[in-house]
Amino acid sequence: MDVARAAALDRLERFYDAVPRDGARTEDFGALVLFVRDGAGWPFYARPRPDATRTASLADVTEVRARQRALGLPETFEWVHEHQPDLLAVARSAGLAVLEAPLMLLEPERLPEPGTLSDVPVRVLDPGDPGFATDIALRRAVAAVGFAHGGTARGEAGPADRDAALAQLDVAALQEEATRIVDGRRISVLAGTPDEGALASGMAMRVDDVAEIAGVATLPSARRRGLGAAVTATLAHELRADGTDLIFLSAGSEDIARVYLRVGFRRVGTACIAEPAAVI
Incomplete structure (x- = not known):
């Protein structure tokens, strides 16, 4: 691994550990740390402890899963494969299914203007806008429909489903997003037209000069119009304008990763997301 890539992955590791800490308490289980949200909102996950000197064991994973069940939390784990290469086999031996998502880093010199990617306008959500609360709800509704119908293929689900x-x-979750936007830790965007309304959305989480673009989703009926790429580029431009130095994301599949290649991202590693395997 080259020095620049290793340094970037180290910064990402610190980011991953920092993001949940202002909204969760931590519980240590061997080489793992479980983030437990205080109050309502999207539940967190377990990750390798930054100061751990060994790979998490099967016993660590089993203990965390028992604690997650006791707390009524999803049995989810996240880590970067390049930092914890042995954890993949451990997770699978525990009966977990692991998504190996392309981990991608922005090369700023390759970042296109959003208008070259789609003719649908994209706007950044503004706390000073009278419709701010409604816009947040629309962003999350678009994401809910988009992720319920994964992939990049066009489909029937559209504005009515939104x-x-x-x-x-x-x-x-709506209130939390509003708070994070106001305090500058999150940027949210919507793409849409007057006739069709909100069609695509995305957001970015920021800690100091590192940010992750996430939640990029398009209504299936509006896919293949460049909206995901335009949303991603808009977020990246906004982050760069605010002085964010390192911008990354995780693609849900190789097909989705190809969308981000158009926006100037390149693959630097693999983000692993583990959860119990589906029972057939």
């Missing part, structure tokens, strides 16, 4: 999803949103 509007139906609004009623199912977690109010605490």
Whole structure:
């Protein structure tokens, strides 16, 4: 591994550990740390402890899973494969299914203008806008529909499904997103037209000069119009303008990674996300 890539992955590791700490307490289990959210909101996960001197063992994983079940939390684990290469086999031996997601880093000189990627306008959510709360709800509703119909293929789900999803949103999660945008730790964007409304969305989480772009989603009926790429580019430009030095993301598949290649990202590693294997 070259020096620059290793340094970038070290910065990402510190970012991953820092992001949940302002909204969760921690519990240590051997070489793992479990983040437990205080109050309502999206649940966190377990990760390797930054100061651990060994790879997490099967016993560590089993103990964390028991604690997650006791707390009513999803049995999820996240880590960067290049930092913990032996954890993949341990997780699988514990009966976990592991998504190996391309971990991608922005090369700023290759970042295109959003308008060259799609003719649908993308806007950054503004706390000073009277419709700010509604925009946050729309962002999350688009994401809910988009991720419920994964992949990049066009489909039937569209604006009606988005509007139906609004009623199912977690109010605490909406409030948390608003707070994070106001204090500068999060940027959220929407892409859409006056006739169709919100069609795609995304957000970025920021800690100091490192940010992760996440939650990029497009309604299936609006796919293949360059919206995911335009949303990603808009977020990257906004982050760069605010002085963010290192911008990364994890792609859910190789097909999705190809979208991000168009926006100037390159693969630098693998983000592993583990959860119990589905029972057939």
